[in-house]
Amino acid sequence: MQIRKLDTTRKDQRALFVDFAFDLYRGSSLWVPPLRGDAMRILDKSKHPFFEHSEADFFVVESGGKVLGRVAALANRNFNGFHGSKAAFFGYFEAVDDDAVARALLAAAEEWAMERGLDSVVGPRGVVGIDGSVLIEGFEHRPALTIPWNYPYYERLILGNGYEPYATYLSGYATGDHELPPRVYEIAAKVKEKRGYWVKTFSSRRELREWVPRALEIHRQAMSGLHSFYPPTENETRAFVNTLLTIIDPTLIKLVMKGDDVAGFIIAYHDVSAGLQKARGRLFPFGWAYILRDRGKTDWANVNGLGLLPQYRGLGANALLYTELRDTIASHGFKHIDIVQVNETNFNSRSDMETMGVHWYKRHRHYRKGL
Secondary structure, three states, X not given: XXXXXXXXXXXXXXXXXXXXXXXXXXXXXXXXXXXHHHHHHHOOOOOOHHXXXXXXXXXXXXXXXXXXXXXXXXXXXXXXXXXXXXXXXXXXXEEOOOHHHHHHHHHHHHHHHHHOOOOEEEEOOOOOOOOOOEEEEOOOOOOOOOOOOOOOOHHHHHHXXXXXXXXXXXXXEEEOOOOOOHHHHHHHHHHHHHHOEEEEOXXXXXXXXXXXXXXXXXXXXXXXXXXXXXXXXXXXXXXXXXXXXXXXXXXXXXXEEEOOEEEEXXXXXXXXXXXXXXXXXXXXXXXHHHHHHHHHHOOEEEEEEEEEOHHHOOOOHHXXXXXXXXXXXXXXXXXEEEEEEEEOOOHHHHHHHHHOOOEEEEEEEEEEEEO
C-alpha cells in the first residue's frame, strides 16, 4: 500500500481522484453523485478561483494498482486571514473501511499542513464555503442536493486518527402541508403594516441575476459569525452564482425587505437527486433529460438558505420569513421539505424550525486535530 500525490495538471490523474467515489458507491442506492465535470474542475488549479488565493494538493492511497482512498489537503489563506487562524483543511475524503488507509490519508494531510507552518487540521472542508462534512446519523435517507452521504464507518475512521468533533449540523424534515400557528401569520401581517417590511419575489433568472449580488452580500453578513465562513472573492461569487442559476427556480427565491434594504432571504430549490442518480454524474448524452424530468415531477424541496441579518432578528421579521417559506412550499405543491444543515448550537433557529413542524433526522459533522 502506498500514498501518492497526484499531478493535477494531467486529466487522467484528476479523473483517478474523481472516479474513485463513483466506484466506492457503485452499490449504494442512496449516494447522489456530483456532476463529474464540476468535480473535475475542483482539481484544475488553472481554472478554479480557489487557487487564485490559496493552495491544495490531492492524494490517493493505492494497492496493487487499485485506489483504496483519496483526500485533499488545503490551505485557505482567505479563511485564515479572516479568522486570524493557522488551520489547514482535509477534504473530499473517501476511503474503503480500512484503518490503515484512513491513517495514511490523514497523515498525508497533516504532514502537508505542518510543512506550511499550520497548527491544526479541520475537515472535511473543500474549496467552496461549507463544502463537505461527514454524515453520522440518518444513513437510511437520501441526501439533499450538495449534501454528503457516506458509509457509516467514516466517523470511526476519522476519530480513530486523533480527531475530535468540531461542529455538528442538523438537517430536518417537514411535511409540505404543515400549518403554522395562526399567531405567526398575525405577527407577519403586523410587521408588514407597521414596520415597513415587504417581500421581494422573482419571476425570471434574468431578474434574479440582477439581484444576486445584493442577496449574496446579505447572506455574507448573516453568516459571517459562523466558524466556517470566509468572504468569497469576486470570481468565487461569480462561479457560485452561475452554478446556482443552473438549478434554481426563481419563484422559490424570496427576499424579506425593510424599505429598500434587504433584511433576509429564502433560498429553496427542487430536489433533483433522483435525476442526478440516473444521470450518473454526466449531463450528456441523456443526463440533462433525467434531471429536467425529475425537476418537473419531484415533490421534494430543499431549503438551503434561510436567515435574517442580526439587526432584524427578534423584531417580528422572522414570522414573515417563515410564513413566506410556508406559502412558497404550499404554492408549488411540495409534499416534503428538507431543511439542510442548521448548526446544532443555533438554538434560536432550531426552535423556529420546530415551530414550522421540522423534526431533525440527519446529522453531519466536522472534525479537528491540533498539530
